[in-house]
Each structure stands twice: as structure tokens, then as C-alpha cells.
Amino acid sequence: NLFPDKVVAQGTGFEIRLSQVEDAFTTLESSLAAQGQAIPPSRRARLEGELLDRLIFTRILLAKATAPDKLKAKDIAEKYIGEFRKRLPSEEAFNRQLQAMGTTPEKFRADVTDRAICEAVLDREVKSHITITDEAAKKFYDGNPDKFQEPEQVRASHILLLTQDPKTGAEMTGDQKKEKRAQMEKILARARGGEDFAKLAKEYSEDPGSKERGGEYTFPRGQMVPEFEAVAFSLKTNQISDIVTTKFGYHIIKLNEKIAAQKIPFAKKEQEIKxxxxxxxxxxxxxxxxxxxxxxxxxEILDPTLKSEESALRP
Known part of the structure; x- marks a missing residue:
């Protein structure tokens, strides 16, 4: 064999071969490529050393795993895999995504399960010996006021008539837009005439995200398109805007409530801080x-070219 699959590291009860390091590198490379990123050749040696460390620590932690660790990990892994699949429209799309990541369904399941087992071991051997007190959490809360501010928000309802094809995004013709604007002018007159805005939204709005709740959104600055946001924040409570044009189409907006900027109570953030x-x-x-x-x-690292500068990477 011209290219023997040599052992590059070993420890009590395990050995790691060069092919495992190369497989890990290929998987990382494929995963980054799927995100439009590439690994510079100058970083390959260092990354291979770090990946070897990860493989070593994974083997050590897997050897430390107890039956309860494995049971806990199985539930976590199944939940993660289930959520991952739900984000994709079909089994075919799921398999394509895994292929782009440089893995297979079987290897993906095995890798996720191994990671969950390692986390369970670390929870038991490291995390369980740490206590975060109420006082420590409160000190962090008091010392970082900027992290716990809710910005000014508005609770506003809108009615949207689209001027683009909802499936393709193609712009409607000038005549079609004129018809839509004329329709919106009639809806605006009815809303300002005292008809229930939420009912009008349910009947006429072409925004599927808000139609069924009467067109209502609650949002801070920076979330909506600028033209929509500027009008929503300029209205007085219960005021209905003129027709607003955005890239989506024609809107009318009703301000239901202005919510002042406020500090998030400690009780609401305590667990997150801990x-x-x-x-x-x-x-x-x-x-x-x-x-x-x-x-x-x-x-023992048997291949000196794979010694990592990072001696303690988390798996």
C-alpha cells in the first residue's frame, strides 16, 4: 500500500487514523463551501491539528459516558434531528442539504448523537460542579443596563394590497397598479368613516402574515421597510395614515399603541443570565x-505535523 492509513494519535482504548482526520477536514470544507466560504491552504495544517484534537476529546468523552448520559443524549439528538428535518420541505431536500455538508444521513445521525453524548458527559463532570447564584445574576444585570433595554415600539395594524405577484415577485402593470390604488382609496374612506379596521384587514388585506389577526404587528425601529416604519412611528394613537407605497404595494396603517422604551425586569431575564x-x-x-x-x-500524538496549537478544544 503506497498510502497506508497510519495511526496519527492513540490513547487508552483508542487510536485515530489519518483517514479520520482527512474525513473531518473534508466535512468541514464542504460545510463552509455550502455557506460560500473557503479554507485558505495556509490554514490547513493548523485546522487538521485542531480537528485531531476534537477527535481525541470525542473519544475520551465517549469512553466516560454512562448509561444515563447516553439515554439523555439520545433524546436530545432525536429532537435536534427532527427540528433540522422540519426546516426542510422534503426528504429529498434533507438529503441534498446533508450532501452539501459533506455527510450522509447515517453519519449525520451518528455525529449528532456523539456530540450530544459528549455534552452530557461535560454537563455531569463540569457543569454540575458550578453554581450560579441569584446574586451573581443580579450583579450582571445591574452591571450591564444596556443589554436589558426594550426599545420604543409601536403596535400598529395595516392593510396591504400587493403590486407584485406573490409567487414570482414580478411587478404588476401600470393599469393593474391603478386599479389597486383605486381599491385602496375606497378601503381608506371606509376605515376613516368609522368601519372596524381589523374587519377590513381580514376582508381585504393581502398580507398573509397579519391578515387573520386584523393586520396587527408590534415592532421596534429597524424591522420594517423604511417607508412603512416612518409613517407608523409618526402617527398618533388611533390615527389612520394616508396610502403608503412600498416595494410590496399599497398600505394603510392604523396606530393602536405607542410602547415607550423600558428596562426589561430582572425576573424576566434571570434564567437567561444564569x-x-x-x-x-x-x-x-x-x-x-x-x-x-x-x-x-x-x-500520544504520533504525527508531529498534526500537533495543534489549541490543546483543549471543545468537541
Whole structure:
């Protein structure tokens, strides 16, 4: 064999071959290519070293896994895979996505399950020894006021008549647009004449995202197209706008409520803060934990070209 699949690293109860590192690199390369990114040749050696470290730590953590760890991981992996599939329209699309990522359904399932097992082991051996107190969470909340501000928002309803084909996005003709505007002028007259705006929206609006709830959205600045946002924030409560033209078509907008900027209460963010602080603390402890695990497993890197500058990567 001109190109033997040599062992590049070993430890108690396991060995890792060059083909495994190359497979991991190919998968990473394919995944990045699917996002329009490429790996510069100058980074290949370093990345291969880091990927070898990941393979080593995965093998160490899998060996530490208990039956409860595996059971917990199985549920998490199944849930993740189910949610991943739901985001794609068909089984064919799911398989195409995996192919673009450089993997197969079987390998994808195995990799997701292994990652979940590793996380379960780290939860038990690292996370379970950390406590984030109420006081620590409150201190973070008080020390970072900018992170917990809700900006000014408006609760507004609108009626939309499209001037583009909803399927293709193609612009309607000038005559078609004139008809739509004339129709919107009649709807505007009825709304300003006292008819229920929500009922008019349910009957006439061509915005499927809001039609069934009477055309209503609640939003801060920066979420809607500029022409729509500018009018919505300039209205007085219960005022109905003139016809507003955007790239989507003709709108009329009714302001239901202006919601002032306010600080988010601590109680609403306490658990999120604790989760964040926990993740930060786990990251601090991880290098020492993984270095010790590597030492206990008597890990040897047999190919010096694959020694990573990063000695403690999370799997």
C-alpha cells in the first residue's frame, strides 16, 4: 500500500487514523463551501491539528459516558434531528442539504448523537460542579443596563394590497397598479368613516402574515421597510395614515399603541443570565478539564505535523 492509513494519535482504548482526520477536514470544507466560504491552504495544517484534537476529546468523552448520559443524549439528538428535518420541505431536500455538508444521513445521525453524548458527559463532570447564584445574576444585570433595554415600539395594524405577484415577485402593470390604488382609496374612506379596521384587514388585506389577526404587528425601529416604519412611528394613537407605497404595494396603517422604551425586569431575564454565566464558567474550566482528561488517557500524538496549537478544544 503506497498510502497506508497510519495511526496519527492513540490513547487508552483508542487510536485515530489519518483517514479520520482527512474525513473531518473534508466535512468541514464542504460545510463552509455550502455557506460560500473557503479554507485558505495556509490554514490547513493548523485546522487538521485542531480537528485531531476534537477527535481525541470525542473519544475520551465517549469512553466516560454512562448509561444515563447516553439515554439523555439520545433524546436530545432525536429532537435536534427532527427540528433540522422540519426546516426542510422534503426528504429529498434533507438529503441534498446533508450532501452539501459533506455527510450522509447515517453519519449525520451518528455525529449528532456523539456530540450530544459528549455534552452530557461535560454537563455531569463540569457543569454540575458550578453554581450560579441569584446574586451573581443580579450583579450582571445591574452591571450591564444596556443589554436589558426594550426599545420604543409601536403596535400598529395595516392593510396591504400587493403590486407584485406573490409567487414570482414580478411587478404588476401600470393599469393593474391603478386599479389597486383605486381599491385602496375606497378601503381608506371606509376605515376613516368609522368601519372596524381589523374587519377590513381580514376582508381585504393581502398580507398573509397579519391578515387573520386584523393586520396587527408590534415592532421596534429597524424591522420594517423604511417607508412603512416612518409613517407608523409618526402617527398618533388611533390615527389612520394616508396610502403608503412600498416595494410590496399599497398600505394603510392604523396606530393602536405607542410602547415607550423600558428596562426589561430582572425576573424576566434571570434564567437567561444564569445560562449565559454558566456557559462562560464552563468555557473557563474546559481547557484544564480536557488537558487532565488527555493526560489520564495517556494520549500520544504520533504525527508531529498534526500537533495543534489549541490543546483543549471543545468537541
Amino acid at each position: 445560562d449565559y454565566l454558566m456557559a462562560q464558567e464552563v468555557q473557563k474550566r474546559l481547557p484544564d478539564y480536557l488537558a487532565q482528561a488527555k493526560k489520564q488517557a495517556k494520549v
